[in-house]
Amino acid sequence: MIDYHFFPLSESSLMLIYPNKIDVHENTFIQQLAQTLQHTTEISGITSVIPGYATLTVNFDLLQIDQATLRTQLTKQMHLLETTITSTQRIIDIPVCYDEEFGPDLQAVADFGHLTIADLIQLHTQQTYFIFMLGFLPGFAYMGSVPDQIAMPRLATPRKTLAAGSVGIAGQQTGFYPVVSPGGWRLLGRTPLKLYDPKRPQPRYHAGDYIHFYSVDRHDFDEIYQADRAGAFQLQIHQRIGDHS
CATH class of the missing domain: 3.30.1360.40 (Gyrase A; domain 2)
Known part of the structure; x- marks a missing residue:
């Protein structure tokens, strides 16, 4: 116990x-x-x-x-x-465009970790992140844990407006902003998915799931954005047996 x-x-x-x-x-x-x-x-x-x-x-x-x-x-x-207690884990693939327009903190976090931006993206996408809880905003997932090398603290002064879908880190946490809001997390990119819909208040992920980010370019971002808004994008969800470590 x-x-x-x-x-x-x-x-x-x-x-x-x-x-x-x-x-x-x-x-x-x-x-x-x-x-x-x-x-x-x-x-x-x-x-x-x-x-x-x-x-x-x-x-x-x-x-x-x-x-x-x-x-x-x-x-x-x-x-x-x-x-x-069960050990089945649900892993959800989330596309992210790690473009500097969407990720204004890419260079700062890369410098913090003594990495190139390409290496930073690889590090952020090479593992899965456990959703510990939802809160702060509808559908905002608190996930961890970010590798120590890139676990940069949040901004001293939060930005007044962040776009919906913004993906960032704050220390050992990573997460995405489901709606337009202020926020102080270090932004690395943006997902084209609509993470929160008031007409469908239950998000497609929940606490206890794992999230795996994968990198897409601007062309794929635009295509997925359109497909998702049209209800034609199929979210990839996998199952595995794990030890929750």
Whole structure:
């Protein structure tokens, strides 16, 4: 069992807190526990669950369950999950155009890592990134972990406006901006995919998935952009069995 402790946020909210670190195995457990609690009929009174990097907040109805009983039931579910947790990983391929127009911080991050821009792109695309949680903006995925060599801190002063689809890094995190917004992450490129659609509020990826970025040129960017907006682009999704390491 992963170390944890309970913290009462309020009379009707209980937070499950794990060691405060970015850990794939720990976050995978939190995500699967959240999914279990959303669908279980074993515990009455749960109104919502909110997973974070290393926390799980459980909101509940005091008229249906008290906090002491909820703690007992949660502990039971956690022990059961430890023996049944799955290791199937979903990997989603996301195209990115690493053009300097789309990635104004490419040179700065390359200099930070003592790399050429080509080597930086190769380093950013050669691995998969685990989605720890969604937040900040609809569909904004917090992913990790970026190789130490290019884990450049975020900008001291955020930009006022970033284009939807912008892909960047902030320390050991990488992510994409699903809608136009301000932001302080170091921008490396842009994906032509429409990451968030208010008509389809559930994004095509979720916490617990892995993202693999692959590089496309400006011509491919424009073609994928048009195809995706027309509903004709097929997102590539793979499955693998892994150890969450």
